[in-house]
Amino acid sequence: MENKTGKYFKYAIGEIILVVIGILLALQINSWNQQRIEDKQEVELLTSIKDEFQHNLSELNQSIEVNNKVTKSCVKLTDLIRADSIVKVPEIVDQLLVNIGGFSSFDARIGITGEVVNSGKLSILKNKRIRTQIGNWLTLLADCEEDILFRSDNYTLNLMPFLMKRFPLANGELTKKLEFDKGNYLITYKEKSPFELNLSLDDLLEFENQVWHHKHNHDYIVINELNVRDFVSTTIKMLEEELEKKE
Structure with a gap:
């Protein structure tokens, strides 16, 4: 037993x-x-975020290219004012006035990153540096928004009223081409305005100041976009390196 x-x-x-x-x-x-x-889940999220940042990088580069054209046009207008050549080359002035009004504002795509931050999915990302980078992204964009609004308001409230009283702005129609008009649907004026510009010495001084002020406000956006591009490029590199570790 x-x-x-x-x-x-x-x-x-x-x-x-x-x-x-x-x-x-x-x-x-x-x-x-x-x-x-x-x-x-982490790999899928990292891939989605990377795709969104790559799209934003492409949009940034296009916006920077457009805004650089605005800066150059402001400089060219200032050169013409100081050389007392505004009346001598009206066609060039017409085109430059169109150019300085064609400024761009980078509109970031934040669908994925916004959801990640606001829904608590940020914890899925194990890399602390990437979590911090994504968290700073929305703050960075918000900080740039004030300069964008200030430039737009100054152009609309100050520069445009000055130009409308002194320049035949309708001549800009002769060469106007909207970037998003891919199908050439735009109908523009074919005839030059019968009105001629006539600027006094005081007008020339104010014109130079208005152009400078627009350029000055515009410079903030240009620098912001270049800094944002550096941030986006750095983020993409971090995401790519992290995805390589997951392979």
Whole structure:
């Protein structure tokens, strides 16, 4: 009986050990599966964020190109004012006035990053530097918005009223081409305005000041966009490096 009891006891202990091992294995497998799911979610999220930032980089480059044209046109107008050549080259002035009104504002796509930050999905990203970078992204864009609004308001409230009283702005129609008019649907004037510009010395001074003020406000946006581009390029590089580690 003692031998049988000892055998039963050992058998029971063995069964318990097997059950414990089975539970531990099940927990480990479940942990592996959970980790695999989380890794997959992280890769998908990193890829989506990278795609969004690459789109923003492309948009930034286009905006910077347009805004550089505005800066150059402001400089050219100032040169003409100081050389007392505004009246001598009206066609060039017409085109330059169109150019300085064609400024661009970078409109970032933030669907993915906004959801990540606002929904708490930021914790899915294991890289702390990337989490910080994504968290700073929306703040950076908000900081740039004030300069964009200030430039637009100054152009509309100050520069345009001055120009409308002194320049035949309708001549800009002769060369106007809107970038988004891919199908050439735009109908423009074909005839030059019958009105001529006539600027006094005081007008020339104010014109130079108005152009400078527009350029000055515009410079903030240009610098902001260049800084944002550096931020976006750095972020894309960080995301690519992190995705390479996941392969």
